Amino acid sequence: MLKAFVARIKQGYRTYPFPKKKPSLPERFKGRPVISDSKCNDCKKCISICPTDAIIANGNKIELDMGRCIFCGKCEQVCQNKTIIFSREYSLAAGKREDLLLKSQEFKSAESLKADMLKIFGRSLKLRQVSAGGCNACEADTNVLSTLAYDLGRFGVQFVASPRHADGLFITGPVTTNMKLALKKTYDAVPSPKIVIAAGACAISGGIYSGHPEQTNGADNSVPVDLYIPGCPPNPYTILDGILRLLGVGS
Ligand code: SF4
Ligand code: SF4
Structure with missing residues (x-):
């Protein structure tokens, strides 16, 4: 038992102090x-x-x-x-689809929710993830946010099983024709007010599947989107940064 305590003390605090400290990203990482x-x-x-x-x-x-x-x-x-x-x-998220179109001028990052929405979701945001036909890499990079290295829960953000217990949707994948109705039903099941996050190139535009007849070129052709997080897949810190921007947490 004592050994277990000593091992635990030696481990110390393993959660990275993001957003206070910038993350160290792999050499091959490509940002904005x-x-x-x-x-x-x-x-x-x-x-x-x-x-x-x-x-x-x-x-x-x-x-x-x-x-x-x-x-x-x-x-x-x-x-x-x-x-x-x-x-x-790594900060790539935008609140409007048109803000993702980069020209030579400055990029407009996502802004925080309006004060009334922030009052409701600022300290507790429950999200239902909808996998709408992607390759699962976006989900994998989202899953790690619940591990101790990122500890999404310390910001009051959690993924929940039922849309009826959720404050919003976190959508990945291009929204296949098979998933369109399921996505709409899931959106309707979330009580208002609600927010929608589209994560990954597929959920924003169809990504590598864009133009294919069995998909619908992204989430905002089915439901209104409040936050777009680019990438294929987005780095976990890009996802976390986008969510924190929405919640007005300094990043
Ligand atoms: S997808 Fe197109 S714009 Fe993006 S890095 Fe590849 S070549 Fe460049
Ligand atoms: S955006 Fe890229 S990583 Fe995410 S589901 Fe689509 S193909 Fe996969």
């Missing part, structure tokens, strides 16, 4: 893209190599839709002029 239009020579190589049509030509400038991007890095590799580079910035 940065676009420098002045360097573009209009060769359009990035547009033709992008697997999800996330890059759009706008005159002699380019725009990158983070809601479609799967962060494969091919556009960065193919551009000799370094017009697109991927930063280490």
Whole structure:
């Protein structure tokens, strides 16, 4: 018994002090893209190599839709002029779909909920996860938030089994035609007021499945979305940062 106590004391406190301290991310992590239009020579190589049509030509400038991007890095590799580079910035969430369309100017991060909503959800937010046809990588990176390393519960956020016990939905996957009705029913079962989070390229735009006839190009074609978290899958810290921004917790 004593040995167990000693081992526990030696382990100490294992939860990372996020958001007070910035996370240390793996070397291969690709964060928010940065676009420098002045360097573009209009060769359009990035547009033709992008697997999800996330890059759009706008005159002699380019725009990158983070809601479609799967962060494969091919556009960065193919551009000799370094017009697109991927930063280490993990904070990618936005409150409006259009804010995910990156131009050369500043990115508008997600804002906190309005005061009346914050009063209700600020200290306790229960979410029902809906897996609407993705590959499960988004779920895997969300699951780890409940482990001791991230400890989502310390912010009052928990995943619950029933939509009737939830304050909102956390949706992953492109919303397949088979899941559309189930998603709508689950949304209706959550008592109002409620919030909806779309996590991952699939849930935002259809991602790699975009355009396929058996899916519906993202959650906001079925239910209203309050927070978009890009990535394929989003890094757990990107997800946590997005949720905390919504709750007005400094990140
Ligand atoms: S990193 Fe994103 S924008 Fe660039 S090629 Fe891949 S999917 Fe397209
Ligand atoms: S966004 Fe990427 S990781 Fe998430 S479900 Fe879709 S394909 Fe999988």
